[in-house]
Amino acid sequence: MRAIIIGAGRGSRLMPLTRDVPKCFAEVGGRRILDWALAALREAGIEDIAFIGGYCIDAVKRDYPELTFRENDNWPNNNILQSLMYARDLMSDGFICSYADILYRPRWVRALLASPHPIALACDSAWRLRYQHRSEHPEDDAEKVAVDGDRVLALNRTMSSDAAAGEYIGVARFNASAARAFIASFDAAKARDDGGPYKGAKSFAKAYLIDHFQQLLDEGHTLNAVLADGGYMEIDTQQDYELARKDWQEMR
Numbered sequence: 001m002r003a004i005i006i007g008a009g010r011g012s013r014l015m016p017l018t019r020d021v022p023k024c025f026a027e028v029g030g031r032r033i034l035d036w037a038l039a040a041l042r043e044a045g046i047e048d049i050a051f052i053g054g055y056c057i058d059a060v061k062r063d064y065p066e067l068t069f070r071e072n073d074n075w076p077n078n079n080i081l082q083s084l085m086y087a088r089d090l091m092s093d094g095f096i097c098s099y100a101d102i103l104y105r106p107r108w109v110r111a112l113l114a115s116p117h118p119i120a121l122a123c124d125s126a127w128r129l130r131y132q133h134r135s136e137h138p139e140d141d142a143e144k145v146a147v148d149g150d151r152v153l154a155l156n157r158t159m160s161s162d163a164a165a166g167e168y169i170g171v172a173r174f175n176a177s178a179a180r181a182f183i184a185s186f187d188a189a190k191a192r193d194d195g196g197p198y199k200g201a202k203s204f205a206k207a208y209l210i211d212h213f214q215q216l217l218d219e220g221h222t223l224n225a226v227l228a229d230g231g232y233m234e235i236d237t238q239q240d241y242e243l244a245r246k247d248w249q250e251m252r
Contacts, residue, residue, distance in 0.1 A: 001048070001113070001173075002090055003041045006209075007034070007100030008054030008072035008083045013136075013237045022056045024100040026235065028244045033235060034064070036103050044109035046096065052086050081207040085186060091179040097209070099170030103248055105231035108171055117224035118178035121145070121152065121213070126229040127167035136237040143168040143210045145225055152223040155213045156200050166225065168210060169232045178221075185216055 011023025018026070024034035031039075041049055050068040053060050054075030061069055070087045072078065084097055096112060098104075108122045123145045124130075131139045144164035146154045155168060174182055189204060189212070198204040199211035217223060233244050 001046060001094050001096060003046045003049045003096040003098060004084065004087045004090060005034070005037060005049065005051045005098050005100050006080055006083050007060070008052055008057075008075040008086075009080075010055040010075075011101060014235070014241060017238075017241070018055075020056070021059050022053065022100075023235075025059065026241060028103060028235070028241075028248050033101060033103060034060070037098055037100065038064075040104055040106045040109055041096070041098070043106035044113060046109065050087055050090050051100075052083050054083070077205060079201070079206045080209045081186070081212050082205060084209060085183075088183055088186075091174070091183060092176065094174055094176045094179055096171065096173045099234075101235050102170045103233045103235065103244060104169060104171060107231060108169065108226070108228070111226045111228060112171065112173035115173065115224065115226055117222070118175045119182075119216070119221065119223045120173045120226050121155075121223060122169045122171040122232075123147075123166035123225040123227050124169050124230065124232050125166040125227045127164075128161060129230075130233065133243060134237075134239065136239040137234070143170075143208075147225050147227070150224045150227065152213075152217065152225050154217065155210050155223075157210075158200065166227050168213075170209075170234070172209075172213075181221060182212075182216070185219060185221075186212060189215060 007024050011018040052070045054072040072083045072086045112120045139161045144159050145166050147165045193204040198207045199214050201207040201211045
């Protein structure tokens with residue numbers, strides 16, 4: 001199975017760290033964020049890894065020539081969902097997709113690979129603990145997941161924290177049939193696009209991946225959560241970065 005890391009954006013909230021390099025080059029515990037992701041994937045047995053770049057993609061190509069690259073050349077005008085689809089030609093045999101601005105342990109990848117379900121989402125059930133000191137990124141902005149057992153009922157930012165069983169950490173696994181369904185659903189949504197809002201996003205062009213996950217649910221597809229506690233940190237703001245530098249090694 002192939003992994004696809006989505007890392008086209010600039011990460012402006014991490015300035016000045018991202019003035020001349022992509023966000024995933026920020027260092028935590030002596031390693032770049034990207035290095036932690038690559039290690040998690042490889043330790044779980046995944047060696048075929050692609051990177052979708054945009055901002056400062058040449059730096060990633062220079063330092064990681066072993067990766068397969070796809071370039072989102074319109075990254076200032078789109079978002080994570082559109083960015084992922086620049087690698088649609090790499091999805092046919094099934095894939096794992098991962099945000100590029102997160103730290104996570106190999107056990108998350110192993111759990112996704114072990115899931116028997118067509119679409120499995122890694123979800124942190126201890127997510128609210130991480131928001132206790134995140135004043136720059138409050139719970140209202142979490143990609144929250146409601147479940148029945150492990151079946152996902154809804155995935156959005158607007159549900160109440162009390163209704164959420166966990167937070168989607170940004171790593172998901174699709175088997176081959178689910179990958180085909182995902183692409184077909186995306187193409188149908190794109191054909192319907194009238195420039196207006198799309199699920200929780202202002203437009204289809206600016207949609208997040210979780211917006212299309214909700215679209216899949218609305219179409220009747222089944223998504224399942226792999227729920228576990230911790231072993232994950234998001235780095236979205238300068239405050240997140242400082243927290244990660246202090247806490248990530250300790251979390252090991």
